[in-house]
Amino acid sequence: MMLYIAEKPSVGRAVADVLPKPHQKGDGFIKVANGDVVTWCIGHLLEQAEPQAYNADYKKWRKEHLPIVPDVWQHSVKAATKKQFNVVKKLVKQADTLVNMGDPDRVGQILVDEIINYCQVPKAKRAAALRCLINDMNPEAIKRSLQDLRPNTDFIPLATSALARARADWLYGINMTRLCTLQGQAAGYQGVLSVGRVQTPILGLVVHRDLEIENFISAPFYEVFITLQTTTNETYIAKWQPSLACKPYMDEEGRVLLKKLAQTVLSKVTGQPGQVTAVSESIKKQAPPLPYNLSALQIDAAKRFNLTAQKTLDICQQLYERHKLITYPRSDCRYLPSGHYQDKHHVSQAIGHTSRALADAAANADLSLKSKAWNDGKVGAHHAIIPTSRKLDGSRLSGDELKIYELVARQYLMQFYPPFQYQEKQIDTQVAGGLFISRQKEVVSKGWKALFPERTTKGKTNSEDAEFSDVKLPEVKKGQDVQCIDGRLDEKQTSPPRHFTDATLLAAMTGIARYVSDPEIKKVLRETDGLGTEATRAGIIELLFKREFLVKSGKEIHATEVGRRLILSLPPIMALPDMTAHWESQLEAIAEKRISYQQFMSPLLEGLNVLINQVDNIVFTGLKGHGQPFRKKRKSKAASPRRRAKQRD
Numbered sequence: 001m002m003l004y005i006a007e008k009p010s011v012g013r014a015v016a017d018v019l020p021k022p023h024q025k026g027d028g029f030i031k032v033a034n035g036d037v038v039t040w041c042i043g044h045l046l047e048q049a050e051p052q053a054y055n056a057d058y059k060k061w062r063k064e065h066l067p068i069v070p071d072v073w074q075h076s077v078k079a080a081t082k083k084q085f086n087v088v089k090k091l092v093k094q095a096d097t098l099v100n101m102g103d104p105d106r107v108g109q110i111l112v113d114e115i116i117n118y119c120q121v122p123k124a125k126r127a128a129a130l131r132c133l134i135n136d137m138n139p140e141a142i143k144r145s146l147q148d149l150r151p152n153t154d155f156i157p158l159a160t161s162a163l164a165r166a167r168a169d170w171l172y173g174i175n176m177t178r179l180c181t182l183q184g185q186a187a188g189y190q191g192v193l194s195v196g197r198v199q200t201p202i203l204g205l206v207v208h209r210d211l212e213i214e215n216f217i218s219a220p221f222y223e224v225f226i227t228l229q230t231t232t233n234e235t236y237i238a239k240w241q242p243s244l245a246c247k248p249y250m251d252e253e254g255r256v257l258l259k260k261l262a263q264t265v266l267s268k269v270t271g272q273p274g275q276v277t278a279v280s281e282s283i284k285k286q287a288p289p290l291p292y293n294l295s296a297l298q299i300d301a302a303k304r305f306n307l308t309a310q311k312t313l314d315i316c317q318q319l320y321e322r323h324k325l326i327t328y329p330r331s332d333c334r335y336l337p338s339g340h341y342q343d344k345h346h347v348s349q350a351i352g353h354t355s356r357a358l359a360d361a362a363a364n365a366d367l368s369l370k371s372k373a374w375n376d377g378k379v380g381a382h383h384a385i386i387p388t389s390r391k392l393d394g395s396r397l398s399g400d401e402l403k404i405y406e407l408v409a410r411q412y413l414m415q416f417y418p419p420f421q422y423q424e425k426q427i428d429t430q431v432a433g434g435l436f437i438s439r440q441k442e443v444v445s446k447g448w449k450a451l452f453p454e455r456t457t458k459g460k461t462n463s464e465d466a467e468f469s470d471v472k473l474p475e476v477k478k479g480q481d482v483q484c485i486d487g488r489l490d491e492k493q494t495s496p497p498r499h500f501t502d503a504t505l506l507a508a509m510t511g512i513a514r515y516v517s518d519p520e521i522k523k524v525l526r527e528t529d530g531l532g533t534e535a536t537r538a539g540i541i542e543l544l545f546k547r548e549f550l551v552k553s554g555k556e557i558h559a560t561e562v563g564r565r566l567i568l569s570l571p572p573i574m575a576l577p578d579m580t581a582h583w584e585s586q587l588e589a590i591a592e593k594r595i596s597y598q599q600f601m602s603p604l605l606e607g608l609n610v611l612i613n614q615v616d617n618i619v620f621t622g623l624k625g626h627g628q629p630f631r632k633k634r635k636s637k638a639a640s641p642r643r644r645a646k647q648r649d
Helices: 009-016 079-094 106-118 123-127 139-146 152-186 199-214 244-249 259-269 294-305 309-322 338-354 356-363 399-416 447-451 502-510 519-528 537-546 561-569 578-591 597-615
Strands: 002-006 024-026 029-031 037-040 046-048 075-077 097-101 220-229 235-241 273-286 420-431 434-445 455-457 460-462 481-493 550-553 556-559
Touching (some): 002 009, 002 079, 009 029, 009 139, 037 079, 046 106, 046 152, 075 079, 079 106, 097 152, 106 152, 152 578, 152 597, 199 502, 199 578, 220 259, 235 420, 259 434, 259 481, 273 434, 294 309, 294 399, 294 502, 294 537, 309 399, 309 537, 338 356, 338 399, 356 399, 399 447, 502 537, 537 550, 578 597
Parallel strands (some): 002 037, 002 097
Antiparallel strands (some): 024 029, 029 037, 046 075, 220 235, 220 481, 235 434, 273 420, 273 481, 420 434, 455 460
């Protein structure tokens, strides 16, 4: 008997639907006509054992217990899903061949593997286990996946990476949360100070941004614009480009801070003759953006519809599991396998049927085009999020579901539209020894940008390309004489950075190298950066709100007083993304067999000991009187503050 083990019931049922009928439905499984069985987990059926499972003394939080490091790691069966675990366990023992059908990522891989290991499956049976990767919930796609089963042993590096991540998060979260909470309570804080290797640096990003804004001192800067007239009485505006000699009077962004300097330039050039020193014109092409991965989709949804990352993920799961309209959403990839190119007709027709707003875009798509999105070399366990070939009446979707579906669908259709083309023109003019530059950008062909709807604000239509102007520069040639007939001095103020929003905080997490201080780590992370994973980022942000470390004001995200005090008390390495970003790059290296599990864990344990010694000397000043004590419910383990503080990220 072949046993298919899916990650969740919806996937298990979808798989069973394409297997031989008639079916015999059991409690937690489906037996198909040829005797094979499909069963499922309900997310994680197992969890990392609590510290007290290793030593009963660890139930009480004491400094002398730290660090808590298991000699032999243990799992425990989750109480809420124990019944389903027993179903799976019984079937695992009965099966001849096991098929891991966890979601196509490292969490999905380890989720099923850990059950197989926990059930003490014989070595030969484990070695013969197979892996099925399902990215698309439509029947034909599932059939293709079932015809492409791979040895589960091919994914040992991925499972090892997931195992290392889970254990590292447990070690860091359990030990540092216990120590920080004890230190906080000694300072008069009530409750738990939760610390995690991902959540704490994210909180640190917000705290440091808030402080940067509060401490920002605005300064004036000056720009000089002049009006130039040609011999044929045509005019154009040019902006002064300061020379290297002006550098002592400029800031890091090249803005002139000395008003007298700008005034001198203006008075020197007004009414003076000038000469065109250079003219350049070129046609630029911009290829369509790649299809979405989850983070890119969450960022766009936050910008356009003010949806939180978690809300977008929840909608995606509905579109994937319930409606079967999009492919696997927890993807970190923005490329597609070449085989999917053959589905373009069916997918574009499905888009036109499901979305009225995109019907014309689907009908006008040039399906003979092939963008750079189709690239087998850049596709791993999963591919970009795209629409499926399923047709559905769009009225059956909620408003938010339709919005997200149309984002995904539009991004897919863009792959079958020509490049966006625009003309760039620049005139360099010299007047009284000063260089003045005029630039013009003009749309030549909208190409894929024609798919963007125009947005209207206060009666005005704003296109996606606000930097393109209808003002055209005159036709002039190098060496042509001109006259400066007017000029003006603009005084502006430097502005602080903006508070984080859902979109910009997600962008910061996916491009974390920008916030890393260590130049060596920054170099490593330029190509593989990312704080957290596609599957966890939304949940971690939500967690910081639930723990009252973050709060929202409109779209802006701010740190609370407790969140700020926590970050400012911790050693910088805990509050900055350097360490956890480095961990992420190493976890990726494990998955790619470039380093071993032990090469990751050994230095991690050494660093944990160093941090414990540092935090043990910290006094959490300013937290006295803050926090809410947990109220224990009688006969309820769930009410324990220690259990609630359990941290995986």
